[in-house]
Amino acid sequence: MPVKNSKPYSVMKKEKTEELFVKWIDGLLTSEEEVQLAALVKDDPGIEAGLQEMKVFGETMKSEIPGSVEPPYGDFFNSKLMRKVDLQIQSQRPAKKAERWRQSMRWAWAPAGALALVLSFFAGHRLARPADPGVAQVEKRSDRMSELPTVYFTGESLEAKVISDSLGNVSAIVVNGLSAISDDIDFVTVNTSASLPESYESSEARRFH
Amino acid sequence: MNPAIFLTLLLSFTSDLLAQDPGMEAIGSMSVQLIFATNGDPKAAGDLAKKMTGAEIKKIQAIKELKFEAYRLLGSDKPDILKGYESWATPLRPSKEILVSFQPIKRNGDEKIQMVLEYWQSKRKVFSTNPILTKGKTLFLLGPEWRKGRLILAVKIEDLKKS
Numbered sequence: 001m002p003v004k005n006s007k008p009y010s011v012m013k014k015e016k017t018e019e020l021f022v023k024w025i026d027g028l029l030t031s032e033e034e035v036q037l038a039a040l041v042k043d044d045p046g047i048e049a050g051l052q053e054m055k056v057f058g059e060t061m062k063s064e065i066p067g068s069v070e071p072p073y074g075d076f077f078n079s080k081l082m083r084k085v086d087l088q089i090q091s092q093r094p095a096k097k098a099e100r101w102r103q104s105m106r107w108a109w110a111p112a113g114a115l116a117l118v119l120s121f122f123a124g125h126r127l128a129r130p131a132d133p134g135v136a137q138v139e140k141r142s143d144r145m146s147e148l149p150t151v152y153f154t155g156e157s158l159e160a161k162v163i164s165d166s167l168g169n170v171s172a173i174v175v176n177g178l179s180a181i182s183d184d185i186d187f188v189t190v191n192t193s194a195s196l197p198e199s200y201e202s203s204e205a206r207r208f209h
Numbered sequence: 210m211n212p213a214i215f216l217t218l219l220l221s222f223t224s225d226l227l228a229q230d231p232g233m234e235a236i237g238s239m240s241v242q243l244i245f246a247t248n249g250d251p252k253a254a255g256d257l258a259k260k261m262t263g264a265e266i267k268k269i270q271a272i273k274e275l276k277f278e279a280y281r282l283l284g285s286d287k288p289d290i291l292k293g294y295e296s297w298a299t300p301l302r303p304s305k306e307i308l309v310s311f312q313p314i315k316r317n318g319d320e321k322i323q324m325v326l327e328y329w330q331s332k333r334k335v336f337s338t339n340p341i342l343t344k345g346k347t348l349f350l351l352g353p354e355w356r357k358g359r360l361i362l363a364v365k366i367e368d369l370k371k372s
Contacts, residue, residue: 083325086314086339102334103315149340158336163272171338172272172349178335180354187283187301188257196305196332203297206233 021051025058082152151175232267232293237322237344237369240283241298241309244269247358254356258283268347275349275361283360285369292324296323301360306331307352309362321342326364328352344369 020037023029029037041048149170151160158177165171242298245254246269249292258281267274286298295312299305308329315323320343328350340348343366350362 079365082337082339083312083314086325087287120274141267149338150281151336153336154334160336161274169343169346170352171346172275173340174274174340174351175336178330178353180313181306181330181360183356185355186255187304187306190256196308199310200297200305200308203288204293204299205371 017047021054024051025055149173220365224271227315230293232291234292234304236287236313237290238287238289238367239290239296239311240285240363240365240367241300242363243283243300243307244361244363245283245355245358246275246277246279247356248278248363249357251281251358253358254281254283269361269363275351277358280361290366290369304359307330307360307362309364311364312341316372317341318324320369322366326363342366 016036019039020029020033020040024037037189041051091121148162148168151161151162151173155177158175160176161174162170163172163174245251245258247253251258261280261282266280267307270279284300284302286300286302288296288298288309290296293315298309300309300312301307310327310329310336311324313322313324316324321341322342323339325337325339328335330353340362340364342348345365345367347365350360350364352360354360
């Protein structure tokens, strides 16, 4: 009987010991469990060395494995995201404007009569006056602003200057901070080993096959 | 005509039409040129680089940030602009060292398109932008240094179908 029972008991003891070890490393031991662990250490001084070793290993793992990981193909992801955002903004702009207009006008229904009276009073003056050139200029400038592109970089040390013509259309983008291409590179023969996105291969296949 | 044959033909044409992806429609073409600009010896660009016309140089020099003493055309490409897909220009073909990808976002009338335009160097995307391009009007992108000069990309909508 003692032989039969000794194996399960030792397995149970081992499991319990391991559980205590893990909790000790994570700092989650209850006071009762601390007593149990102290007894184990007292019985076998080798356990303490093992515990310290495990603690060091855990700390090393924490320092080696980053808390957050960059997603794979970050550039590709960002470009697709940017495109979606552009499309979303453009598709929602008129709807949002209309919604904002409706929201802003809701409060005005009640005093609409009074406002109409005031407006009619000033109407003659407003119609007689020439258009305010300041307002026109501001609108024109904002139109121009909306036509200038945004430049998104994949590197951190880059900067861009967008140059527009007299009509407000973009005519040049000057990008500074790009790493220089090696003078040894001959564009006729150069061939890097990295692969291109699938859309490039599809585009080439459409054009030449 | 036998109505049965007529119906069969009609169905086959309809299925063909439905099978075509409207996003694959070419709505125009884009010209992409790669130019070497330098204040030094333009021969540094190599023997295959071509001289540019006075009119072309004048157009570049109209922008003070792009003023250099000499310009050489390193290569050019003119791919189609697809309605709903990304297209690629390989101005230095067969080299893929410098590439430009582009995709229409929004059509503004018959002459303008807003594009997502991406500049690729050594098979790595360096930057992207979303300009509104006008048919026939060149957008210049001043790029990296090379052999005591700078590389300039000239991007222009060459043809554009009416919307």
